[in-house]
Amino acid sequence: MAYPKKLWQGSEFLAATFAGYGVTHVFYIESVLRQTLIELERRNIRRIMTHSEKAAAYMADGYARASRRAGVCMAQSVGAANLASGMQEAYLAKSPVIAITGKKPSMYRYRHAYQEVDHWPLFEPVSKFNTSIEHASELPQAIRQLFREAVTGTPGPVHIDMPNHQAGIIERGDIASDLIIEKSFSRIPPFRPIPDPAAVKAAVDLIYKAERPLLVAGGGAVMSDAGAEITKLAERLNIPLATSVDGKGIMLENHPLSLGIMGGYGRACTNAIAAEADLVVFIGCSACDQTTKNWTLPSQETPVIQIDINPAELGRNYPNAVSVLGDAKAAAAAMAATLQAPHPNAAWTRKAAQALAEWRKSLIPARADSGSPIKVERLCQIIQDELPEDGILVSDTGFAAIWTASHIDLTKPRQRYIRAAGGSLGWAYPASLGVKCGAPDQPVVCFTGDGGFWYHVAEIETAVRYGIPTVTVVNNNRGLGMCRKQIHEMYGNAEGNRDEMYQFRAASFAQLAETMGAVGITVIEEKDLAPALGDAIRGGKPAVVEVITDITGDPQLY
Incomplete structure (x- = not known):
């Protein structure tokens, strides 16, 4: 689709392009593309300001996987390295994320410029397509190519670097061009090649x-x-x-x-x-x-x-x-x-x-156990029972991924599962906020451990500020469960303080959530677990349900 040729300002052109491709949310850290962000508001595209660049990348990844559209994240020049580190997940998940960074103009190169390193090599290993532009006139072709590369063939993240550190040179530049929107490249897959x-x-x-x-x-x-x-x-x-x-x-x-x-x-x-x-x-x-x-x-x-x-x-x-x-x-x-x-x-x-039936039978005692501390097998059973028929389960990595992948069954046609494909602990919570933005009509339940939740716990405030109603189940065992198992195996019978390598101090995530304006619930007894989770899902507000569990639980025993 081509709109009549006119003289655009770069910010206006970029915002109109995002709108044309069906982008509904942009995830970013101040300060970058400020004028573009103002233009996005005029087009009813939500601007989600996060607490870290990495969280912005994770949210864009979750958004992309939930919506099957390109997710957009942005950061100024000094934040580019942090944004790149968050792109590893999108790259390994083959997720169509568009990352935009500001950079100092070329005349600043090799002159010890403040807050500046070369961004291209940072994004090269985590991008399917990695480019930069110097002039606003290059934007129309470049931005279309970003969408094209992100969703075609094997999808993947892409990156563009724009001058200056807030990308303001491109925003303020004039563009004499048609606004061309290639609708085929707005979703995954754009084409369905028929096999021979x-x-x-x-x-x-x-x-x-x-x-x-x-x-x-x-x-x-x-x-x-x-x-x-x-x-x-x-x-x-x-x-x-x-x-x-x-x-x-x-x-x-x-x-x-x-x-x-x-x-x-x-x-x-x-x-x-x-x-x-x-x-x-x-x-x-x-x-x-x-x-x-x-x-x-x-x-x-x-x-x-x-x-x-x-x-x-x-x-x-x-x-x-x-x-x-x-x-x-x-x-x-x-x-x-x-x-x-x-x-x-x-x-x-x-x-x-028959092999699967015998495996399921072996789980029955643990999945029905009502003792304290709560067994994670029982927690998984209750999540499976309470997950709405159109619910999306978002999982962190490590033991969290094994528990959710192998111990929670998806039994309804509209239920979905999205996990940290690249193995970055802490991905799940910010990603779940992106998932909810990409699938606003579906309930989203995030499963993470306390070790993973600590990474981006500040994003509770983001969820409250923008009214993003996910439910986060924190498997709180005061430590890194998967690491505990491996550390104990390595120590064997040797003496030493093995606990300090995986254990945390006690903390109440429910109280922290309440302090930030979210719903916070602590579950200690098994009898309270299903009502708490059900109430949180039906409540329609950002909620954290921390479940005090036994750290010795091991999903790999089955």
């Missing part, structure tokens, strides 16, 4: 020849919104489906063919089935070290079919017996359409279902 029919046939033929085939869906399948098509493919074949952590929820997790998460953060039963598979079909899944337990599940000798929208990913981590280039949704639909009958080895599917 010959590759589809080869893949289906190989599945029928295998005795123990396994489907594995990843984050790319979620971004493609391929859940219905992948479920139909699994049902028509009658073979089991596992997922990566980022693929969680692509199939309802109470579906008889669903095995849940595999890999380092996965279930022992799912990993056992993956080890037995004689063919694995990766759908929109990078087959990374976490999903495959360092490329041992499946073994490198196991035949693999890989379906991906990016040809560079085909065979990256496993040699492909068949490579299918295409969108996950389109490819799964094409494969399902060619099927004539279910896979002949129904016994394999029954074995997988």
Whole structure:
């Protein structure tokens, strides 16, 4: 879509472009692009000022993943390094985030300018596309390319550097240009490449020849919104489906063919089935070290079919017996359409279902335990019970990710799961605020530990200031649970003060939340947990529910 050519001021052009691409929120730290921010208000785009640049990047990431639109974050020159550090999560999550930074004009380079280092190398390892401009006349082409790069192929974060430290030179500059909005590049995916029919046939033929085939869906399948098509493919074949952590929820997790998460953060039963598979079909899944337990599940000798929208990913981590280039949704639909009958080895599917049933049975005592301190297994059961049918569960990394990924099932079609894909502890809380901005009509529940919550606890004030009503469950065990396990294993029987390496002083996050104007609830007894969580979800206000739990809980025991 092109609007009539006119003379624009840079700030006006940038704001109009954001509005045209459907951006509804911008996350930033003062002071950058001030005139643009004023223009954004005139276009009803919300300006969310955070307490740190890293939190702004995390919020933009959460927004992007929830909305499937580009998330925008901004910082002035001295904050660029902090913003770049927050972009690691978006990069590893393949999330379409646009980062804008100010920089000193080129005449300041190599002259020991105040607050200035070269930003380009900071963003290069965490950006799919990294650029800079010097003149306002360059903005129209550059900004369109940012959106194009962010959402096409394998999505990813992009960065642009603008002079001066607040990017004011670009804002004040004149632009004689059409306002061109390429609507195709406003969402993920902009296009759905259809796979080669010959590759589809080869893949289906190989599945029928295998005795123990396994489907594995990843984050790319979620971004493609391929859940219905992948479920139909699994049902028509009658073979089991596992997922990566980022693929969680692509199939309802109470579906008889669903095995849940595999890999380092996965279930022992799912990993056992993956080890037995004689063919694995990766759908929109990078087959990374976490999903495959360092490329041992499946073994490198196991035949693999890989379906991906990016040809560079085909065979990256496993040699492909068949490579299918295409969108996950389109490819799964094409494969399902060619099927004539279910896979002949129904016994394999029954074995997988039995393994999962036995795993679930082993959890029953802990998930029903009403003792004190509260077991995290019980906390997970109650979150699963209380999560609304359209709720989005946002999780931190470490034990928080294992608890939520493997011990909380998503059983309703509109429920979603979003986690710290890059493993940055503390990501979840600010990201959950971005998720709520990107999906304002859906309840958002964040799960983090006290170790993760400490990172960005100041953003409670941000949530209150802007009225962003998420519910944050803090698994408060006064320490770093995953680190505790590893530190105790390393100490063995040796003497020493191991506790100081993972333990915190007692603190009340509920009281802190109340001080900032949010709802704060402390839960010590199991009987109070479900009412507290339910009330917080229904309350419609920013809320922190801290649950005092046993630090010895270990999700990897199952």
